[in-house]
Amino acid sequence: MxxxxxxxxxxxxxxxxxxxxxxxxxxxxxxxxxxxxxxxxxxxxxxxxxxxxxxxxxxxxxxxxxxxxxxxxxxxxxxxxxxxxxxxxxxxxxxxxxxxxxxxxxxxxxxxxxxxxxxxxxxxxxxxxxxxxxxxxxTAGSIMNTDTVTLRPDVNIEVVLRYLRQRGNLPDTTDTLYVVDRQDHVLGGVRLVDLLTCDPSVTVRSIMDTELESIPVEMSDKDVAQKFERLDWLSAPVVDSQAKLLGRITIDDIIDVIREDAEHSMMGMAGMDDDEDTFGPVLKSTLRRSLWLTINLFAALLASSVSNMFEGTLEQFATIAILMTIVPSMGGVAGNQTLALVIRGIALGHIGQSNSRWLIGKELSIGLLNGLMWSILVFFAVWLWKDDIALGGLIGCAMLINMTVAGFAGATIPIMLKKLNIDPALAGGMVLTTVTDVVGLFAFLGLATLFLIH
Amino acid sequence: MxxxxxxxxxxxxxxxxxxxxxxxxxxxxxxxxxxxxxxxxxxxxxxxxxxxxxxxxxxxxxxxxxxxxxxxxxxxxxxxxxxxxxxxxxxxxxxxxxxxxxxxxxxxxxxxxxxxxxxxxxxxxxxxxxxxxxxxxxTAGSIMNTDTVTLRPDVNIEVVLRYLRQRGNLPDTTDTLYVVDRQDHVLGGVRLVDLLTCDPSVTVRSIMDTELESIPVEMSDKDVAQKFERLDWLSAPVVDSQAKLLGRITIDDIIDVIREDAEHSMMGMAGMDDDEDTFGPVLKSTLRRSLWLTINLFAALLASSVSNMFEGTLEQFATIAILMTIVPSMGGVAGNQTLALVIRGIALGHIGQSNSRWLIGKELSIGLLNGLMWSILVFFAVWLWKDDIALGGLIGCAMLINMTVAGFAGATIPIMLKKLNIDPALAGGMVLTTVTDVVGLFAFLGLATLFLIH
Missing domain, CATH: 1.25.60.10 (MgtE N-terminal domain-like)
Structure with missing residues (x-):
């Protein structure tokens, strides 16, 4: 510290x-x-x-x-x-x-x-x-370096050591030399550690790691990063479609990919471009941010038009207007919690065909449980505040409906967006909030209209 | 692909x-x-x-x-x-x-x-x-490994090479051997690359890198990660307060720290604990999430009590109730954009005493500019929809006020929270939304009361 x-x-x-x-x-x-x-x-x-x-x-x-x-x-x-x-x-x-x-x-x-x-x-x-x-x-190609040092399989380690001493240096962050045949096909890798610890009289072939996995040059950089993370690699060879060596990717490039990816999710969820320069010019930033605000204006107008449908109720009961923001707000927060969890799960590769239905069921159950808990709480809160047990009951029911929908929508929206090839971190929050706002207002104002207007 | x-x-x-x-x-x-x-x-x-x-x-x-x-x-x-x-x-x-x-x-x-x-x-x-x-x-201590291989400065490289061959292997992800004196003080480092490429007759001292920076064992793991990222390290020695070698930190541990940190920010902004297991049990998840929902319930009740102050206005004009969610919603989105930018800036170490005032000024300007833009738009939208120019003017003014406050609050809240040693990614969003909700409702309902009630 x-x-x-x-x-x-x-x-x-x-x-x-x-x-x-x-x-x-x-x-x-x-x-x-x-x-x-x-x-x-x-x-x-x-x-x-x-x-x-x-x-x-x-x-x-x-x-x-x-x-x-x-x-x-x-x-x-x-x-x-x-x-x-x-x-x-x-x-x-x-x-x-x-x-x-x-x-x-x-x-x-x-x-x-x-x-x-x-x-x-x-x-x-x-x-x-x-x-x-x-x-x-x-792609892997865009983050690779082409300064690889290669060895032939039939050379003695002694010869390799002599060659390295003559060379005098190796490219930055080299930890493995790649073994290739005459056509540049990757046969394996020899770690620097192995060169230092093996018997110098043996051949490269006898100590090389033939299990070495190569990265196809067109693989997406995020997938390369996931592989590095999962398999604790320091570097990996990059090959073309004929398995010929093109270059290498090292862990320092991977850290940049991971950092960018994480920033992208975090900034994206707030409707920001992760390229945005913190100290950049005002006008440029304002314009960059306006797309998201435009979409939100439409979402807000949509929510207002839901309220507009219940103008009669709102005219008769100002208390309904006073309370009508509570249900959408709670639904939005609960839905966003689920959304964040599912977006992370997708990013880590934990969510697929086999378990997404289970996950949606789980989040629906949490939504229902949440709904029960908070509907009871808000029932008492409103009853005590407004001294009106019917009103408490109405808002409680609306809360139960909206929290359940929030759990379901929070899980299904990112999974659906992913299937449509839309980045859930970018679009998920806005779609979700629109759903919870509209459903929340509809449930509360609709129930109020049904039970209070005679 | x-x-x-x-x-x-x-x-x-x-x-x-x-x-x-x-x-x-x-x-x-x-x-x-x-x-x-x-x-x-x-x-x-x-x-x-x-x-x-x-x-x-x-x-x-x-x-x-x-x-x-x-x-x-x-x-x-x-x-x-x-x-x-x-x-x-x-x-x-x-x-x-x-x-x-x-x-x-x-x-x-x-x-x-x-x-x-x-x-x-x-x-x-x-x-x-x-x-x-x-x-x-x-801390650095909690992510270090203690399996370091050390060298003495006055030994010949030839001897080192012989020792390594006898040893037969090195701990995983070793890229540098540390040179220490008899009291275990770190004198420098010798990269494996250097051992392979140097003349074997020289001493360790003559090729060691004396500029090697050591990590104090009590440094926070996030700061260690920032150092690794900034200086493109693969490993670093960890020392106690007497500069004695305790162990080493390698880049694979750093990747975990970076990933966790990023997840923490993203999940935290949605009010989630980043430990939460995507496929964990329902009841546990529900309880974990309830803290955030409790805080939000208070925030929502606070916003309702603002509306409550203007009950008279809401009784007279149902249209006000219909439109009153638009201003807080836009302020919330604009404020969250600023918030995400500033939280990232703090995490990357870009924001400090010398530039935070400038940054707040910049975000305030963006807020003002945003406010002008969106107040004009919403003025026309409401005028056309409700055929009421005064109402359009009122909501436009409220929008200008709330967007400007949102820009200011989005920048100052995380900076203040950071000073109070509260994680801005955790608390920032909730504090901000409460501010933009309260200010937005107050501005719109207050202006409506002033100008519409006679």
Missing amino acids: GKEYLDNEITEQRLNQLVQALDSGLFVHARNMLHTMSPNDVALILESSPPKNRQVLWQLIDQQYAGEILDELGEELKDSLISSMTPEKLAQATIGMDTDDLAYILRSLPDGVYKKVLKSMRSQDRDRVEQALRYPDD | GKEYLDNEITEQRLNQLVQALDSGLFVHARNMLHTMSPNDVALILESSPPKNRQVLWQLIDQQYAGEILDELGEELKDSLISSMTPEKLAQATIGMDTDDLAYILRSLPDGVYKKVLKSMRSQDRDRVEQALRYPDD
Whole structure:
């Protein structure tokens, strides 16, 4: 805990000092501070700065690390910085960048700029780019690196060790060397640990792990992440449809996928785009958020039109109007609890054909049980408050109906959306709230109309 | 995409076959199927099964892998299976389990069982347990493993290589050996890659990385995860307050922390405990969820009591009652968008003293802009619907007020909660919705009372 505090403190302090330096026009001082920081820390500081300071900071950083810093930034900020760079500067920044990040940046450029950047690149980098751009976004191909080191099966470990010493280094986060035949088919893998602990006189074939699973290049990156998580992998070879080695995916890329996926669910449930930059410009953010608000306006008008059907009742009994928000509100919360549980279950791969009916039954039972519990509570609450036992009974019945529907809808909506290939994290909450609002109002106002109006 | 489908299909199919086998009483067949699966797949199947089948499946699995399977399960399911095991079986299952998981399991046992399990364990495992239990949950200590391999600085690499060959293996996911002095102080690290590529005649000291950062044992696991993510680490040494080596944290443990943290935020925002088992028993789930519903009932009653203050207005104008849910609903959605953004920003460490005021100002501006946009829209919508320009004007004004408050509250509430050491993902949504409901109703009903009642 002490250290946690300290760590945030240091970033805080640095940020404060930087902001002060910028505000007082001490640009040389600010530049010197930036140059002593790691690319990761510079990225963190850029993310945490308002737009005005970002452009200044970006001018002051060591251009040599521009690529590494860009790698670490969120998409919206990355895009805005890239669009402010000249093609020459961009080409320079791409030197030493990971293939996957390089492809990302080039994909986001307008055509004219793209060609200029390619022209300014060194030829070997240009080859890498062309390779990387071949695979669509969100697939194994888009997150793989092509800098794999391969071995032949019939070589002695002694020879391998000599080769490695000559080579002098291995690509970042290499933990396994892949064994391939002459056609580049993956035969197995040899972990660095095995090279260090085995008898050097044996062949690669005799120690290689032939059970090594390869990732098809077109597999979705989320599925790759699930595999890594489930099987505790550190890296895996990526192959084409002929099982030929194309590259490797390492766990640091997987962490980004997991983080993005989680952010996507969390932000999506609140009707937000997970690309949205926390410190981005006001107008852009406002427009980004308006789609969700538009949909909600329609949902709210729909709920109002339900109330409108019972105008007569509302005219006669103001108390009904006062109480009519309670039932939809409780249904919304109960339904959202179920929704969150089911969305997580789908994301973890726990929910399928064989158990979804059981799950819906379970959530329906919880809804019924919840309904009974809360209808009794709200019956007493309203009876005591309004001194009207009939009114208490009405709201209790409406609560029972709406909570049961909420449990059922909370479970079925995401499962149905998933079947329709619509992301349940994005659309689920809005559909659900509309259902619980409409059913809640209908139940309460309908019952009130039936039993109170004579 | 093809493969993704296939992968889920295979799990689906297996699950279906297993369920069929269980339903037809073919237990031997089911057991044979289970024995051919990896512990990870068995865990997935347990997670995906209703309670009735789980107990049967658990009886059928190969007890030799019970520990590994338990490792992979969610907390609620893990707890329920553990509670059904005899101390002897539990002790047997703990053989070969990672230290951190072992500690988790022992922590969750009742005292009597705990002592019996300890007694049935081998003495070397007992030592590991005592070590692991020393550190509180959610700290670096609780996720570290103690099976580190250390080197002395003045030894030649040649000697190290000979030692490793004699040793024959290294602990799982070892990528770096730590260099320590006689008092176990960490001096640096040597990556396996370096051992393979360096000249074997030099000393450990000459190739070790002295910049290696150590993790204090009491650091929170979330902060450790942030460090791993930010600095792209695969592993890190864990030290006590005297900088003495205690163990190491590897990236596979970090992925669990990240996943749990993300689930916690997502489930927490919906008022759910992230431990909740998707296929758990109905009664337990119902009780778990009731806290949130209780709080919501109070919030809903609070909103109703606001409406109650304007009973006179509602008595005179049923249309007001019909429209009164629109303003709170829009404010709730807009506020939740801001809330999700700020909660993510806090989780990523982007928001601090230096920029929170700027951020609140930005979200306030977005709220104002949103308010202007939607107040104009809703003004026209209501004017057209109810053919009443004054009513349209009233609801428009209320919308402007509530959207602006929503932007402000959405940004300030999580920042304030964080300062009070309350998890914003847990409490934020409820506090925010209460604010937007109360302000929305107050603004609309208050304006209506002022301008319509004469």
